[in-house]
Amino acid sequence: MSWYETSVEVDLGERSYPIWIGREAEAGVLETASKLISENRKCGFVLDAGFAAQQAEFVSKLESLGPVLKLPAGETTKSLQELGSIFDFLAANTFDRSSFIFAVGGGVIGDLGGFGAASYLRGIDFYQVPTTLLSMVDSSVGGKTGINISAGKNLVGAFWQPQGVFSSTGFLTTLPERDFNSGMAEVIKHGMLNDRALFEQLESLDVLHAEHAELPGIIRRNCEIKAAVVNADEKEQASSGGRALLNLGHTFGHAVENAAGYGEYMHGEAIGLGLVMAAELSLRLGNISEDDVNRVIALVGRYSLPTRCVEPMSVAALMDAMRRDKKVHRGTLRFVGMKSIGQAYTIPEVAPDLVSEILVKYGAVE
Template identity: 45%
Template sequence: MSGQVVRVALSERSYDIHIGAGNLASIGTLVQAQLKPVHAVLIADARLAATHAATCEASLAATGMRVTTLLVPSGEKSKSVEQSARLWNEMLAAKTDRRSVVVAVGGGVIGDLAGFVAATFGRGLPFVQVPTTLLAQVDSSVGGKVGINLPAAKNMVGAFWQPRLVLIDTAVLHTLPEREYLSGLAEVVKYGVILDAPFFAALEQSAAALLARDTVALTAAIKRSCELKADVVRQDEREETGLRAVLNYGHTFAHAIETVAGYEALLHGEAVSIGMVQAARLATLLGRIDEAFCVRQKRLLDALQLPTVSPPLAADDLVAAMQRDKKVERGLLRFVLPTKLGHVELVGGVEEALVRQTLAANC
């Protein structure tokens, strides 16, 4: 199989990310070679039943595996206790056991949900990620964070459960609706802001090519994003040193916006784009960065046609949602904030008045 490979080095939990164009039909060969299962539980976005899920199902079945396909409704609301219970029971009915593998085909919702189900069914089954959205390819499919939402808090129930392999097919991105595709670019920009200033500059130069879904530009952006995330995960797999928290740049604001607005109002990447703008604004109020940083970041987000202004939401509700963020420590808000392009830090003890001032600016 042609393409590029990024290694996620985690000792005995290490795995490869396979990146290529048109490699979706190779999933069966890869899974059989590495895991040798007799049964595959393919958990897929219902919208992909006749397309990408069907391709993966045929590829898996061609190796002689028994395949059980379980479809999940599209949207963030499927990351729920109810959907998890349904999948557990259907897997039980399908005689899923330790010789089975769970294969997730879809965006971040499917990967998070299927990974959580894999981590918990039978005390843990091998798990394969086949992300079909840009956001999932560069972020949620890598690193092993799986989980579901509670009505009042996003990603509050979950586990660290690393996939055994990740297959990224850049060709599937040409089938994505424009809004979903653009949403994924927010997480790509995030990597440049938090870890790699030269990568950010490269994104500025390739913005038009990325908007056009140019294969070369996309492959380069996806590969570098995966390399950066893999290095962070290697150093802090379970968020024990604080390093992995840098990946949550913009997410404290974003998750609050998603929760208060309702999980369907904004796509995750859209909320992250707005959250990065707000995080930069907060950093300027704290004297950590200058206005030029904010302008440059916003200019790139604008060039990639991402939203940078939040919908009108009550500050009291947003602050209350932030208080439920997993980074809160002893009741105090903590934020990932930049000190310069390519470097961010986890900052604690931020006064609520400054957070409210940031929300009021909304620019």
């Protein structure tokens, strides 16, 4: 029996790679690493310590294959210092250009480990082993790797595609529910931006969870959607549409995250609220109906994601945060809206007064 249930090919010419998805896809990690080692290629495993604490059996199998570096859980690990610890780990184990890194963890380890692979010896091969829902449906697709610096998140990095991605939904059984739901914000976003059928499928299902029979197929569909968008605009250079569409809900969401103080909302929670606000913006611009907005609110709320500001936040603080966002282009606030559920577009310019009205409607105070 194959160790994966379904797969997607990310089609990027020479840098194309497969994503394998299934309840027991971690068996593919062990098989692939064993094969590489039998060909005298070194394999090293960079692990999220929070994941490692929950999945000791799998980790001990990795330890029997090659050197393991466990890094602390949390966003602060995406730092220059921990990037340095990856370089030291690789050098201490005399990794060369033929060696491989497996980045095993959520988006933090995927981004950091991927950037380590992109820069060590000017680039070595790596595999992604995402262990959170967000990393399975979003961060492991598209090749963006990087770290945070004190001036801001994700400001240093590289586009570096993995050789393959192993998404084992079995890992999600130990993921806290709040993290799972946070990943659902990106799943809902993908339906809103590109796939009405996915959105309607989510509406028709009970609440999804790690062991839900439909989860591998839903992860595959999300990877297909993100891969198609990335494929058309790998380095985010399209003047409209393209990779920027993946920012649906993110101009509002990042502002909420930032104005509330990082840590108050999980990223996906802020994006959930951002999706509601982006739907409202689409209504105000005459594209979708009030009923559509209510459908978005119902789906976001079903995953316990906020549909209003949890604590009152000031409009001024939110507007300031938006102006500092890297999506501001030549002084103009840039948003992504929907023409209809399942069809997103980049809005060239939005009047600040309209943005303020929407913020107030969803709980911000003037």
